[in-house]
Structure formats: C-alpha cells, structure tokens
Amino acid sequence: MRVVSAESMEIRVSDDVVLVRQAVRKKSIALGLGLVDQTKVVTASSELARNTLDYGGGGKALLELVENGTRSGLRVTFEDQGPGIPDIQLALTDGYTTGNGMGLGLSGAKRLSHEFELWSKPGEGTRVSILRWK
Amino acid sequence: MERIPILKMGEFLLVTIQVDMHDRLALTLQDDLTAQIVKFRAHGVLIDISALEIVDSFIGRMLASIASMAHLLDAETVVVGMQPAVAITLVELGLPMKGIRTALDVEKGMIALRGAILAAEQDGDASGIR
C-alpha cells in the first residue's frame, strides 16, 4: 500500500471535530466517493474525532489517500496519549460506554468502514485507524 | 455567541439546524428550546435537519434529549427532512433513534404533530406537567 497524500490535524477543542469532518469530506470528494460512502466515512471520522477529544484528552488525526494496486482509498487515523482502553473487546460491543455517550463511537465507526484497526494501551494512549476503499 | 434561531409557528416551535454543530451550540439550543416551550406553552416542536449532511451519535443524542425534555414539558417532537445518505448511514451506524418521531418535511411534520398531540390528549398522558 502506498500513501499518495497525507494531511495531519490537531484535535484540541470541539470546533476541531467540525474541522476534521470538513477535511475528511473534502478528501473523500477528491477520492471520488459517492454521496453515501462520503457520509459514512465522514460520520465514522466524526465519531472517532469526538472520542479522541472526550476520552483521549485531545490528539491528532491523520488523513491519507492511499493506493493498493488498482484500488484507492481514504485512511483516517486518530491518535491520542490518553488513558487508553482497558478492555478493547468490551469497548467494541454496541452500547458500551464509560461516559455520557451512546457507546457507539468505536463499533459504529468499525461498521461504517471497510477496514478498522485499533491499538490501545492503558496509560499510554490509543490509535484507531479506519479505511474506506473506493 | 451564535445561536440557532427558534421560530414560533402557531402552537408549534420550528428549529432549523443548518450549521455543523459543535457542543456549545448544541447545549445552547437545548437550553433555548426548553425555555421557549415553557414561555409559549408550545405543544409541538419541529426540528428541521434537511440541511444536515452528517448526523453522528452526538447529534443523535442531542435530538433524543430534546425529544425527552420536550415530552416532560408536555410537547411532542418530530424530526423532519433527514437526507437519504444520512438515513442510510445512521442505520449502518446502528443508532437506535427509537421513540423519535420523523417526517419527510415540515408540512408533513405538522400533520404528524397534530396527530401525536391528539393521541397524547386522548391517552390522558400522565407524565405531562399539566
């Protein structure tokens, strides 16, 4: 897989979540995704950006246009140095939440994406990566 | 500070959400709406989301909160104008959106509200403030 372009963004305040959405929208339009697919990847990114802010204490988002052979895709990776997720399996179950959320952030983002990767270590931080192919 | 405008339409209140909302704006809206429901003794709230291209779980929660709060204040809520792409994504996302009344547009929303208010009255809704 090769990275065609990359853009990094900070997630520090709630306005940044809106900016991430707009940036992901722009990239998905550039990739040539249809409206429904755009909506899916932007919504998934919104969920994860919010998680990064609310549970990770802020962090950053990396937007990459990637290519693997003949297909191209959009990969968005969220990273924070927050408390981490102690029980990943539990966190991925629908409805699970430690805060006020509906607990859909992680599992929802996974459902809306073609590929999903989660790395987390309590005390070190979390990195979530979603990918949508064209 | 920016606020989402709330219009009075007869016995109903109409909220049109057009901007990409952040937390502060959402909380302000909830405050303003509950205040206005009481002030005008409104029986119905229409939330027009036809301009929203994204509805994530945060917005979903906000809509559900508004509906619950309004209900406590004896007002019924209907969410109108959801875009097809948003609807498809919400279903995929798995957001339950249960108990939230929906309609295609404002006009149909008002018909639905009148029906809901009638049903609530006939039910002798005990959870109302009246």
Place this chain on the structure above:
Amino acid sequence: MPTANSKLLEVIEKREDQITGQWVEQQQTTGRKLTAAEREQANRQSREFVRALKSALQRNSGGDVSGPDWSGVREFLVDLSSRRAKDGYTPRETASFVFSLKLPLFSALKNEFGADPKAIADEVWLATLLIDELGLLTTEAFQKSREEVITRQQKELLELSTPVVRLWENILALPLIGTLDSARTQVVMQNLLEAIVQTRSDYAIIDITGVPVVDTLVAQHLLKTVAAARLMGADCLISGIRPQIAQTIIHLGVDLSDVTTKATLADAFELALRRSGHKVVGQEAASTNAAAR
C-alpha cells in the same frame, strides 16, 4: 549480453520467412481451430510482429523490453491481447501467440550455431528470456482487457436499475426483478429513498415477486432500506414474498417482525391506500347511489 543478442537479430534477419512460416504453423497446432479469415489475420499479425521484433532488436539489443525502444513491440502485443480478449480467445490461446515463437526461433538458432554447443546454449537462453518477458506482457494485457470488459458490463447492469413507480400521490412501488447482488441492491435502494424525498411519498412498496433468490445480504439490505425510510418519515412495505422466500428468510434468522409484509403488490397497495385515508369504492355502487337520489 549485448553481443549475444545482436546474433539473434542476425538470425531473424537471415531466416525471417522460415521462422515466420514455422511460427504460424506452430500457432495453429497450439491454439484453437481457426477459420480461414482468422488464419489470414494470424498470418498478418505474425509477420507484423516479427518486423516489430526486428526493429526493436535493431535499436536496442539489450533486451530490456520495458524500455522506449521496445514500445512498438509492447503496443503491438497490448493491442493484440485486448482484441483477442474482446473476441473471446482464451488466455492460453492469446499467450501461445508469443510462446509458440520459441520453437521456430530455437530451431533457427540451432541451424545457425549447430557446431557450437556453448553458443547455442547462450543464444537459446537469451531468446527464451526475451520470449518469456513478452509472453508475460501479453498475458497481463489480456487480463487487464478482460477486467475492463467486466467492469463496463457491471456498470451497465447497475444503470439498468429498476425504475421506481408512482402508484398514487404518495405511494411508490419498487418492483425488483432478477438476482440481486450487493452492489445493485445498494444503488436501487438509494434510488428509492431519493424518490421518496422527491415525490414526498409516505409509502414505498418493495415488491420482490421477481426475485428468485433472497440471501442474507439481500435480506439485510431490504431491512436497512425499510429502517432508513422510517428514519426519513416514510413507511416501507414489502410484498411478493413467495413461500420459498418466506422459508429462506426464517431459516436465515432475519427478523422481519418489525416490517409490514404482504403476499402481493395489490394487497400492499390497498393497505397503503387505507393507511393514508383512502378507500376504494366500486363504480356500480356509486352510480346506483346516484340513481337512487
């Protein structure tokens, strides 16, 4: 290497007709049975290829087939492959166009260097490397062409999407015909939801009478469409569920308890009319009433 390859050019130049002739014969034994027209075409293509090969070797005997000197040969092979892909030749038949050149080439090399076993070994080795490269190139080009044909056909199929029918002021019908695959179903469902918005319809009837098989994926798509339509404020009914489909759905464990289903489109239409406050009245009764007044 350059010195050895330039001998290949010499040999081809010296024995061009012989090599070409043997090659055409070889193609006919390894390929499929050709019509007279196809044979003539193969003849022409073979002569043309040998000429292109010579020209490339003249410019660059280094044998790097990806370089600019070999573009003529590459273009020829790509063109041949795509034409054969479209004409329904098999991958083997197409690739053997190139590979069958080995035998006549080797035989010409043997005749030329017969007395020098080392020379033969070197020449044959270099020739085989060259032919293999060209053969692989041909196969790749063939593959690509096939994929392009398939992609185009898929696109056309999607565009033939089932149209949405307006049964009444606020009632739409979507008669699905044929086997549904995931991609087509998604497009069709999106169209239905868009139509609901545009026509401001309160009811949409998805009729699956014409769908022979409903698998889990299709059933899930149907359910998702019903759920999405609900979120938008419209009601979705499913009609045309045949006994076999009903069984499949239950066995798949798909939960349709939340969805209104009817056996026929007519039943679903009648229900939608009733729900929207309409009633169907027979004409006779109406005229009798009128006469009675």
